[in-house]
Amino acid sequence: MTSCQSSTDVIAMHGVDKEIFGLFHNYDLDDKTIEAFRSDKAGAIVGEKIAQRYDWEVGQHVTLAELNGISFNIHGIFSMDGAADDFIIVTGRKFLQEADNEQGLSHYVLIKARDGLDPAAVGREIDDLPLVVETTTLGEGAHIATVLAQLSDLVKLSRGIICVIIVVILIAIGNAISMATRDRAREFGILRTLGFQKRTIVMMVLGEGVIQAVIGGLIGCAMVQVMDAGNFVKELATCSVSMEFSAGPIEWIAAISTVAAAAAIGSMLPAWRSAQLDIVTALRRQD
Secondary structure, eight states: OOOOOOBSSOOEEEEEOTTTGGGTOOOSOOHHHHHHHHHOTTEEEEEHHHHHHHTOOTTOEEEEGGGTTEEEEEEEEEOOTTSGGGGEEEEEHHHHHHHTTOTTOOSOOOOOOOTTOOHHHHHHHHHTSOOSSOOOOOOHHHHHHHHHHHHHHHHHHHHHHHHHHHHHHHHHHHHHHHHHHHHTHHHHHHHHHTTOOHHHHHHHHHHHHHHHHHHHHHHHHHHHHHHHHTTOSOOEEETTEEEOOOOOHHHHHHHHHHHHHHHHHHHHHHHHHHHTOOHHHHHHSOO
């Protein structure tokens, strides 16, 4: 099976023993489809989500340059109601091992314990066997918990990067507004002589910073939407559990609001300084 590693460019292809895979996975496929899948060495069945992403159809012959040019024939498309399997390609274990030049190698093995046996005890017995490879045997629940913990770590890392980006936006907007207000000190002096209050000057400068940030945020969101529509944005996955990236109204509102808030905070100091300028001193300055 595919290695249990994290990726953001996900095409997960699982090699299974075709004769018994139904004992572990209950895909919504008819008997005719399953028989065609089993009888074709290069046969495959694919999840609904990944089929939609690449516009695959039943009967299509597919070659994946992303997976060393491996080719397979699609005999069925299944749906698991948004579960991780909706994002995978299932083919024969031996076929995948030959394609990867890893004959006899498997990254993990599914075991179904007999009724009445303690899964934890079975796992300990397996790990104690004198095998040529080291094994770590987990129950299904523990395995999923481990996978979700890995995804959680990746999400935390992403949030940290986002926080750094917000700080950069704050500093950049603050610096840009500071330069702009410094060059327009005389204008602010004239506005003050015309009766503009300090709070009005503050709101003008804050508004300028927020508008600049919102325009930039809108452009960024539009670019993300284009990347999403063009399938340039992939899922985040590890050990076949995937999180699909998407961009919609909620994401737009969250992104624009965050950028606008960062811009407002970054513009506060230059806005306050502009409002506190001495009128006479400001009028003496040259543009």
